[in-house]
Amino acid sequence: MEDSEYDDDMSSVRSGSPAPSLYSFHPSIDERLVLRNVHGRILNSQNETYMLPADVEEHQRLDLQHQIYYLMLGESLYPAPDMVRTALRPRNDYQPAIFDVGTGSGSWALDMAKEFPHCNVVGVDLAPIRVTGPLPDNVRFEIDDANLGFAHYRESFDVIHARAISAGIHDFKGLIGEFTDALRPGGILLLGDGEMQLYDESKEALPALEPGEPGFSWTQRVFFAAYNAMKSRGGSIDSPSLTPRWLQENGHFTNIGWCKIFVPIGPWVENASPRERQMAEMLRTNCLIHINGMAPLLLSEGYFPETVEKMQREAAIELQSLQVHLYSRWNFAWGMKTP
Ligand SMILES: C[S@@+](CC[C@H](N)C(=O)[O-])C[C@H]1O[C@@H](n2cnc3c(N)ncnc32)[C@H](O)[C@@H]1O
Numbered sequence: 001m002e003d004s005e006y007d008d009d010m011s012s013v014r015s016g017s018p019a020p021s022l023y024s025f026h027p028s029i030d031e032r033l034v035l036r037n038v039h040g041r042i043l044n045s046q047n048e049t050y051m052l053p054a055d056v057e058e059h060q061r062l063d064l065q066h067q068i069y070y071l072m073l074g075e076s077l078y079p080a081p082d083m084v085r086t087a088l089r090p091r092n093d094y095q096p097a098i099f100d101v102g103t104g105s106g107s108w109a110l111d112m113a114k115e116f117p118h119c120n121v122v123g124v125d126l127a128p129i130r131v132t133g134p135l136p137d138n139v140r141f142e143i144d145d146a147n148l149g150f151a152h153y154r155e156s157f158d159v160i161h162a163r164a165i166s167a168g169i170h171d172f173k174g175l176i177g178e179f180t181d182a183l184r185p186g187g188i189l190l191l192g193d194g195e196m197q198l199y200d201e202s203k204e205a206l207p208a209l210e211p212g213e214p215g216f217s218w219t220q221r222v223f224f225a226a227y228n229a230m231k232s233r234g235g236s237i238d239s240p241s242l243t244p245r246w247l248q249e250n251g252h253f254t255n256i257g258w259c260k261i262f263v264p265i266g267p268w269v270e271n272a273s274p275r276e277r278q279m280a281e282m283l284r285t286n287c288l289i290h291i292n293g294m295a296p297l298l299l300s301e302g303y304f305p306e307t308v309e310k311m312q313r314e315a316a317i318e319l320q321s322l323q324v325h326l327y328s329r330w331n332f333a334w335g336m337k338t339p
Helices: 056-072 081-087 107-115 172-182 218-232 243-250 274-292 295-300 305-321
Strands: 036-038 041-043 097-101 120-125 139-143 157-163 183-199 253-264 327-337
Touching: 056 107, 056 253, 056 274, 081 157, 081 183, 081 327, 097 107, 107 120, 107 139, 107 157, 157 172, 172 183, 172 243, 183 218, 183 243, 218 274, 218 295, 218 305, 243 253, 243 327, 253 274, 274 305, 295 305
Parallel strands: 097 120, 097 157, 120 139, 157 183
Antiparallel strands: 036 041, 183 327, 253 327
């Protein structure tokens, strides 16, 4: 079958509409975003591959990951709480607004809409959210590609949040420039992502090793394979640790801050607190689902099916038995657009 024979047409249309709706479909022909499913790969009109939360299982994993982020940030939806709450305080002259880019299952946007009922929340993603109930009046979701920029949202938001989207972004530093323009003066940018690099129990980065070599981990092997696949598709997969520097280089941010949080994959740390144990257990489940869902990416990269199956099987055994003690690292960065 040729690439021109599509299994599915996943066309959607970019929108800048301020009108509340579940999905805003307001055609703008020159900005039309067309996504196609070709043999299980999601391609845009330039035949570039996108990572989409294509199924219910992936959205459930994102909901679980959302809970992990919440615990990681000390039972909060965001770092820098004073800055966020100040930016979102009720105002007499306009209604504060929140933008969640790469919203995934929409959990963060929905939780922010509940926490800040006086704010408008807009979530955008390449794919639709999974709707399981009525939406709050102050939230709406749009289908859009962050790689096309946000020229239609100049100085529109008081908080912009982009979490775990690096794999789908071609130029993350350029995207920070787009966010700068979309923020109102004094608005807050919140960035966060986990790394595909894993760490040993001393929090040292695991090198790429071969089976049998001391320190080899199948989990690291499968994450490294996925990292390479995402990178070869043009994803800004190295951006999580670079965002503080890019915020500084941008020149329009003040009060820049960042933190890096290590979370064990599975409850192998002795004397961990109940909250740390819970997070580690949730992260192990999250990793198992994530690894399970990596097959299409790895197969499209040219791995043999039996190689993928072996990597997935061995990584699952490793994680379930806690044979290898692994940490993952999560990076957060934030800054205020100069008032
Ligand atoms: C790992 S999920 C994270 C979802 C959500 N931000 C969270 O933290 O739960 C990555 C999301 O980013 C979306 N995404 C990736 N590239 C994108 C792009 N260029 N424009 C819009 N959304 C994108 C994907 O479709 C997916 O839903």
